[in-house]
Amino acid sequence: MTDQPSRFVYVIYIRTTPEKLWDALTKPEFTKRYWAETWQESKWTAGSDWKLMIPDGRVGDAGRVLEIDPPNRLVLEWRVDFQPDLKTEGPTRVTYALEQMDQTVKLTLTQESPAPNSKVIDAMSNGWPHLLASLKTLLETGEPLIETTKWPEGH
Numbered sequence: 001m002t003d004q005p006s007r008f009v010y011v012i013y014i015r016t017t018p019e020k021l022w023d024a025l026t027k028p029e030f031t032k033r034y035w036a037e038t039w040q041e042s043k044w045t046a047g048s049d050w051k052l053m054i055p056d057g058r059v060g061d062a063g064r065v066l067e068i069d070p071p072n073r074l075v076l077e078w079r080v081d082f083q084p085d086l087k088t089e090g091p092t093r094v095t096y097a098l099e100q101m102d103q104t105v106k107l108t109l110t111q112e113s114p115a116p117n118s119k120v121i122d123a124m125s126n127g128w129p130h131l132l133a134s135l136k137t138l139l140e141t142g143e144p145l146i147e148t149t150k151w152p153e154g155h
Helices: 018-026 028-034 119-141
Strands: 006-014 039-042 049-053 059-069 073-080 092-101 104-113
Touching: 006 119, 018 028, 018 073, 018 092, 018 104, 018 119, 028 039, 028 119, 073 119, 092 119, 104 119
Parallel strands: none
Antiparallel strands: 006 104, 039 049, 049 059, 059 073, 073 092, 092 104
């Protein structure tokens, strides 16, 4: 066990443009296809509220837009609201950094929590790789991975 803040970093390369990747990360018509039918609501300006909506209309996660520089960087305060045991831990910080590299875009996702041994980071670090693989597949082939297209029953 450590008293260091918790951190998860994931890097993926996607054959697309930064603009298309930005849209896929922020626009409901994309997120509903690869992110378990969820969508995000925000004015997408620094300081504005941000919500990840679950298909049944509940708020899944929420927070604020901390930094925004389309199509290069998005930083969100991210609080898990729909799972009480994770909500008590408080907010994390999620950063999407997009970098054009020839015909691909390098997407670096970083999620950080001030809490040592963060349960939120542990839980989400198990989901991010599959979700981002589905995003990559959607942008490169036109179809997401089937496993990430539906909200899990009972959640």
